[in-house]
Amino acid sequence: MSRFFTAFVALVVSAMPALAEGLPLKVVVAGETRVVSMEELESIGVSGFRTTTTWTDGAQEFTGVLLSDIATANSVSTGTVIVKAINDYQAEIELAEIMSAPVLLATRMNGERMSVRDKGPYWVVYPRDDHPEFADERHNFKWVWQVDSLEFK
Amino acid sequence: MSGRLSEFMALARYGFLALFAVLLGFTANAFIELGDVQNRIRYRIPENTIWAAAQTEIELARTLAQLAPLAAGNRAGSGPSLPLQFDLLWSRAQLYRSGALAAALQSQPGVKASFDRFQADLTNADTFVKPADAGDREAALRMLELLTPHREAIRELTMTSLNNDRKEREELSRNHDLLQQQLSRFGSAAAILLGFLLLYLLFSERRARSLLNDAKSAQAQMQKAQARSEEQASQMELLARKATTASKAKTEFLAMMSHDIRTPLNAIIGLSEIMNRDETDARKRQYIETILRASDSLLSLINDILDLTRLEAGKLSLSPGEFSPEELVREVMDVTEVLARQNRNAISVEIDPDLPAALIGDRDRIRQVLMNLVGNANKFTVNGRVSIQLRCKRRRTGVVTVRFSVCDNGRGISESLQKRLFQPFEQGEDSRDARGGSTGLGLAISERLVRMMGGSIGLESEPGKGSTFSFELDLAFAEATSAALPNKAKQELNLAGLDLLVVDDTPANLLVAESMLQRLGARTVTAASGEEAVEIAKQRRFDIVVLDVLMPGMDGPTAMACMRDSGMCADAAFVAMTAYSMPKDKARLIQAGFDAYIARPVRMKQLGSALAPLLAQLSGPREQVAPAPEAVVSPDGSIDLELIRSMAEDIGEETFRLLVNQAQVETEQALEKLEVSVSNGDREAVRQSAHKLAGLLGQFGLIDATNAARILEAKATTSALDQTLPDMRDIAIRGLSALRARIDQERVNPHRIAA
Numbered sequence: 042m043s044r045f046f047t048a049f050v051a052l053v054v055s056a057m058p059a060l061a062e063g064l065p066l067k068v069v070v071a072g073e074t075r076v077v078s079m080e081e082l083e084s085i086g087v088s089g090f091r092t093t094t095t096w097t098d099g100a101q102e103f104t105g106v107l108l109s110d111i112a113t114a115n116s117v118s119t120g121t122v123i124v125k126a127i128n129d130y131q132a133e134i135e136l137a138e139i140m141s142a143p144v145l146l147a148t149r150m151n152g153e154r155m156s157v158r159d160k161g162p163y164w165v166v167y168p169r170d171d172h173p174e175f176a177d178e179r180h181n182f183k184w185v186w187q188v189d190s191l192e193f194k
Numbered sequence: 195m196s197g198r199l200s201e202f203m204a205l206a207r208y209g210f211l212a213l214f215a216v217l218l219g220f221t222a223n224a225f226i227e228l229g230d231v232q233n234r235i236r237y238r239i240p241e242n243t244i245w246a247a248a249q250t251e252i253e254l255a256r257t258l259a260q261l262a263p264l265a266a267g268n269r270a271g272s273g274p275s276l277p278l279q280f281d282l283l284w285s286r287a288q289l290y291r292s293g294a295l296a297a298a299l300q301s302q303p304g305v306k307a308s309f310d311r312f313q314a315d316l317t318n319a320d321t322f323v324k325p326a327d328a329g330d331r332e333a334a335l336r337m338l339e340l341l342t343p344h345r346e347a348i349r350e351l352t353m354t355s356l357n358n359d360r361k362e363r364e365e366l367s368r369n370h371d372l373l374q375q376q377l378s379r380f381g382s383a384a385a386i387l388l389g390f391l392l393l394y395l396l397f398s399e400r401r402a403r404s405l406l407n408d409a410k411s412a413q414a415q416m417q418k419a420q421a422r423s424e425e426q427a428s429q430m431e432l433l434a435r436k437a438t439t440a441s442k443a444k445t446e447f448l449a450m451m452s453h454d455i456r457t458p459l460n461a462i463i464g465l466s467e468i469m470n471r472d473e474t475d476a477r478k479r480q481y482i483e484t485i486l487r488a489s490d491s492l493l494s495l496i497n498d499i500l501d502l503t504r505l506e507a508g509k510l511s512l513s514p515g516e517f518s519p520e521e522l523v524r525e526v527m528d529v530t531e532v533l534a535r536q537n538r539n540a541i542s543v544e545i546d547p548d549l550p551a552a553l554i555g556d557r558d559r560i561r562q563v564l565m566n567l568v569g570n571a572n573k574f575t576v577n578g579r580v581s582i583q584l585r586c587k588r589r590r591t592g593v594v595t596v597r598f599s600v601c602d603n604g605r606g607i608s609e610s611l612q613k614r615l616f617q618p619f620e621q622g623e624d625s626r627d628a629r630g631g632s633t634g635l636g637l638a639i640s641e642r643l644v645r646m647m648g649g650s651i652g653l654e655s656e657p658g659k660g661s662t663f664s665f666e667l668d669l670a671f672a673e674a675t676s677a678a679l680p681n682k683a684k685q686e687l688n689l690a691g692l693d694l695l696v697v698d699d700t701p702a703n704l705l706v707a708e709s710m711l712q713r714l715g716a717r718t719v720t721a722a723s724g725e726e727a728v729e730i731a732k733q734r735r736f737d738i739v740v741l742d743v744l745m746p747g748m749d750g751p752t753a754m755a756c757m758r759d760s761g762m763c764a765d766a767a768f769v770a771m772t773a774y775s776m777p778k779d780k781a782r783l784i785q786a787g788f789d790a791y792i793a794r795p796v797r798m799k800q801l802g803s804a805l806a807p808l809l810a811q812l813s814g815p816r817e818q819v820a821p822a823p824e825a826v827v828s829p830d831g832s833i834d835l836e837l838i839r840s841m842a843e844d845i846g847e848e849t850f851r852l853l854v855n856q857a858q859v860e861t862e863q864a865l866e867k868l869e870v871s872v873s874n875g876d877r878e879a880v881r882q883s884a885h886k887l888a889g890l891l892g893q894f895g896l897i898d899a900t901n902a903a904r905i906l907e908a909k910a911t912t913s914a915l916d917q918t919l920p921d922m923r924d925i926a927i928r929g930l931s932a933l934r935a936r937i938d939q940e941r942v943n944p945h946r947i948a949a
Contacts, residue, residue, distance in 0.1 A: 096293040127274065128253070128282055157281035158288060187285065 064127075064162050067190035070115045074190075079148060079162065082106050085114045088143060092170040095181055096160070103166045105147035108139040108191075115193060123192040124165055124185040127157070132183045134165075136193075142175070143168055146188065160186030207394070214387045221380040228373040231366055243298065244359055246289055247352035253283040254348055258341060264326050264334035276327040280320070287316055305354060308347045315340040441506075448503045452496045457700070459496070463489045464706025471928075471935055498635040501562075502618060505642040512647065517557035519596070520545055523582055526564045533572040539580050539602075541572075546586040550594060550671035559643050560598070560667070563651075566636040567600040567663045575604030575660070587666060594671050599664035606657040615653065616641040689805065690715030690901040690925065693735070695763070697727040697753065698742040698771065707740060707771065710801055713832060713928065715898040717921055724748025724756075732761040738808060739763060740792070743772040743783065751786045758787070767808040832932050834895035854937060857894050858930045861887065865923045868906075872919050880919075881910035887926065896929030 065076045089104030112118060118140065125131040138144070147166040148154065155161025164186040167175040260276050263269060273279065289295050290309050299306040319340040325333035466489065470482045504510035523543055534541050564582070571580045585597040607615065618638040641651050644665045655661035694716040698704040708718045719734070721727035724741075725748050731739070739757060741750035748756070750770055757763045770788040772779065780791045790804045864887040871879035888903035902925040906918050 094293065096289060096295075098292045098296070127278065128249075157278065158284040160285060187282070 064157070064189075066163060066188065068111070068115065069190060069192035070117060071193075082111070082146075083148060085110050087148075088145060089149075090143065090145070090168050090171060092166065092168055094166070094169070094184070095178065096184075100170065102151050103145055103147040103164075104149045104152070105145045105163070105166070108134070108144045108146055108165070111146065111191065112136060112139065112193065117193045120194050123194060124183070124188055125190045125192070126185050127187045127189045130185065132165075132185050134183050142172055146191075157187055163188035210387060210391060210394070214384060214391065217380050217384040217387060221377060221384055224373050224377040224380060228370065228377060231370050231373060243295075243355035244352065246286070246295055247348065247355045250283075250286040250289075251345075251348045251352050253279070253286045254341065254345060257283045258338065258345070261326065261334050261338045261341070264329070265331055265338050267331050277323050280323050284316060284320070287313055302354075305351060308344075308351070312344045312347060315344060445503050445507050448499050452500045455492070455496055457703070459489060459493055460703055461700070461706060463493065464703070464710065468706070468709050471932060495635075498639055501639050502635050502642070505639065505646070510643075510646070512556040512559060514554055514556050516552050516554050517560075518551060519549055519553055519584055520551070522557060522561055522564070523584065526561060526568055526582070529565060530568045530572055533569060534580065537572055537576045537578075539572055539575050539578055541568075542579065542581040544581060544583045546584055548586040548589065549584055549596065552671060553594070553596070554670040555667065556647065559647065563640040563643050563665065564598060564600070566640045567598075570636065570663075571600050571602035571604065571661070575602040578603045578660070592670055593668055595666055595668050597664055597666045599662055601660065601662045603660035606659050607653070607655040607661050608657050612653055612655060616651065688715050688898060688901050689738075689809075690898055691905045692716050692737040692809075694718045695721065695727060695730060695734075695736040695739045695766075697721045697724065697740065697745070697750070699723055699745040700742075703742070711740070712924070713898070713932075714801060714805075715832075715901060715925055717917075724750065724753035727753050728756045728761070731757045731763040731766075735762040736766050738767045738769060738805065740769045740771055741788075743770050751783075751788075754787060769804060769808070832896060832898040832929050833936060834897055835936070836895075838895045838933065838936065854894060854930070854933055857890060858934070860890055861899075861926050861930055864890065865926060868919055868923070877910050881907055884910055884922070887922075891926055891929060894930075894933055896926070896933060899926040899929035902926065 065078055066082060068075050068077050083106060085106050087104055088107050088110070089102065091100050091102045093100045108122065112122070118136065120136050121133050122136060122139070123131055123133050134144075145166045145168070147164045148162065150159070150164075155164060165184055165188060167180055167184060169176040169180070256273065257276075257279050260273065260279050264276070274282070287309070290299055291313070299309060319337045322330075322333035322337045322340075326337055463486065466482050466486045470479060470486065473479045473482060501510065523545065527541055527543060531541070568580065568582060579602065581601045583597075583599045583601065585599070586594055587597050588595040616637050618635055637651075644651050644667070647667055649665045649667045651663060651665045653661065653663055689711060692715070694711050696704060696707050696711060696718050697720070698707060699722055704720050704722065708720050711718050716738070719730060719736070721730055724745050727739070727741070728748070739754070741753055743750040745753075750772075754768045757766070757768075767789040768787065769790040769792060770783040770786075771792045772783070780793075783791050790808055792801060792804045864883055868880060868883045868887070871877075871883055884903050884907035888900050888907060891903055892900040899922075902922040906922045909918055
């Protein structure tokens with residue numbers, strides 16, 4: 042499945058490169074900032090699920106990289122991750138939470154890249170349909186969209 | 195009443211419970227609802243309304259802030275580039291077009307319309323983003339013109355959201371309060387109900403507790419009562435035991451007393467008999483006879499008490515034997531005749547011819563009962579008739595039912611007295627006045643004796659007309675004639691030629707026993723203690739040793755054991771003499787090794803019956819001198835009464851008296867002659883004189899004397915005569931004086947020679 046998606050993403054990226062241009066993701070680990078391109082990010086491994094959200098009509102298919110995979114790729118397993126948005130909005134997520142559930146840093150919705158106007162290019166998506174414990178609006182503040190940086194602490 | 199009340203209480207209880215359940219349900223529902231409201235308050239979606247509006251307002255402000263320098267022809271300020279800023283604004287506006295916010299806008303058409311306009315202007319402005327970013331002032335101005343008017347609208351949106359939020363909050367709060375009120379109301383009601391319920395439970399529990407306490411106290415009282423009744427029962431048991439013990443003590447006391455009275459009585463009767471025999475002064479003899487009568491009555495009283503005591507203790511045992519009913523009745527008649535004569539009563543006897551001549555039963559006990567009944571009849575009848583009847587009621591193989599009845603036409607017995615007549619110590623109202631007195635025990639003893647023998651005493655009486663006492667007994671019988679009956683009296687008699695050692699620590703008793711044994715013909719030696727007796731027995735042989743059982747120092751059984759072990763009396767027959775007369779005492783003594791037993795007071799007859807069985811075992815001249823079979827012997831055993839009675843009848847009383855005198859003279863002469871012969875050593879002369887004397891004495895029924903003479907005759911040629919003669923002489927003289935005494939006692943009634 043993920044291979045199919047990888048191949049699919051590669052195809053789409055090559056077809057529409059403009060959308061995510063100029064908006065690289067900053068990953069801060071132990072105070073050190075590294076800028077990661079979407080391709081680099083997705084090379085960690087792409088996952089996906091279908092879920093409803095508070096901000097969309099009906100369930101959507103999201104794909105992207107699991108926050109747990111990103112943490113593992115950066116050799117982080119404890120602490121918190123502060124997710125910041127382009128407009129300076131930020132939310133702090135317990136690493137324990139993302140390590141035990143497939144929380145996605147989505148790069149696509151319904152197979153398509155997301156523009157800033159559509160909460161792209163990165164959107165933290167919780168699997169609220171598969172995991173009813175997240176189907177609570179108390180978790181809504183962590184659905185950070187237009188993500189600019191991930192800071193592991 | 196209480197049933198209805200309890201029904202009502204039960205109903206009330208159920209009502210309470212139902213109400214409580216309903217209230218609890220309401221409370222729980224209210225509580226859940228309240229929780230829901232609280233959740234709604236807590237998790238209301240701020241970003242959906244205020245947040246989203248405020249963010250939109252901020253993004254719009256930032257976009258306008260970026261456009262302002264561009265429109266003025268300057269470079270844009272810091273922050274994201276215009277296209278990115280416009281994208282951010284766009285994305286905010288997009289939020290109202292889908293999801294929860296879009297749904298929220300549906301209910302607010304005014305807001306939605308202004309949003310639609312905003313969206314339209316955004317779309318217009320979008321076309322100017324690139325030129326404006328490239329430095330086109332017109333484009334930037336155009337964008338400002340398009341977007342600036344919406345600041346107010348967005349601002350208004352934010353305020354509206356805030357107001358809406360406040361309203362929602364207020365409503366929720368109101369709902370919350372309402373629910374809380376409801377909750378508190380239901381809760382209070384439930385609490386009150388719960389309180390009632392608790393009170394009720396408390397009351398119930400207290401009631402239950404009090405009931406339990408009542409039950410407990412009732413139980414305690416019951417236990418107390420039970421303990422009390424148990425205590426009473428044990429007290430009663432104790433009393434019963436005490437009573438039994440007291441009764442036992444009484445019995446033992448009576449037995450002791452009888453013993454203690456019998457001992458002196460032994461001396462009184464025995465010595466009186468001897469004195470009576472030897473006394474010639476008529477006045478003195480009268481006194482002695484009075485003493486004897488009084489002693490006899492005292493003895494009969496003691497015997498009565500003893501009998502009753504034994505009967506009540508169940509210690510009296512029957513000793514059945516063969517007896518002649520005819521002889522029995524005659525004896526009873528003889529004995530009671532004195533009283534009959536005193537009250538001038540005519541006695542008649544009627545014996546069923548079908549009655550067997552010999553019956554088997556306890557003769558002495560039957561005689562005792564008859565004696566009592568006949569004695570009573572004579573006592574309470576004056577100038578009347580007393581009849582003794584023996585009827586044969588049923589006769590089966592070997593067993594006959596004999597009805598003994600004693601009839602009188604005396605004063606009779608009142609009905610009230612009849613009922614308690616057989617109780618101990620009950621007497622007729624005036625029986626104390628009756629001559630001879632009464633212990634009041636006679637009938638009680640008789641009734642018990644008859645019952646013991648398997649019968650019952652019946653009484654028919656009418657005051658003034660007379661009484662009939664009767665009892666029936668089933669008695670076995672033997673097909674024998676009265677002639678074949680052993681006559682105890684005949685066997686009791688003769689101890690002539692036998693040497694007896696008599697041992698007693700009481701001189702008077704010793705004298706009585708000695709006298710009586712001598713009267714029976716025995717040669718006696720006396721000892722005053724067990725030790726002395728043993729000493730004597732070492733030197734001399736005796737045929738019979740009569741021992742007092744209780745003596746200070748060596749007692750009877752011990753002395754017997756010593757004599758049996760050593761000395762010359764090892765083969766002697768030992769006879770115990772004691773005032774204890776319970777059957778078990780006798781058994782104990784026989785077990786200790788005694789050959790026979792004599793109960794005190796010692797009487798001739800008892801001596802005879804005790805010693806008779808021993809005589810058969812003893813060798814010697816005894817067997818040669820058996821008296822004539824038809825002889826009727828006087829109680830002291832020395833005179834053949836039948837013989838002298840017939841003599842007196844044949845030759846007349848006066849002549850008989852003369853003959854007796856003559857016999858006395860002749861005897862004295864013969865004895866003198868014998869003495870001379872003995873001192874001369876003329877054995878043949880002795881033999882002849884003795885033979886002659888035996889004939890003389892035998893003529894006058896002097897059995898002992900005759901026997902003694904015959905012994906002398908037999909021994910004359912072989913033995914030493916120095917000792918035999920004085921004995922023989924004594925016996926003869928005594929026999930003669932006894933005969934004189936009998937003659938002097940003789941009454942008008944020819945049958946009453948012996949009393």
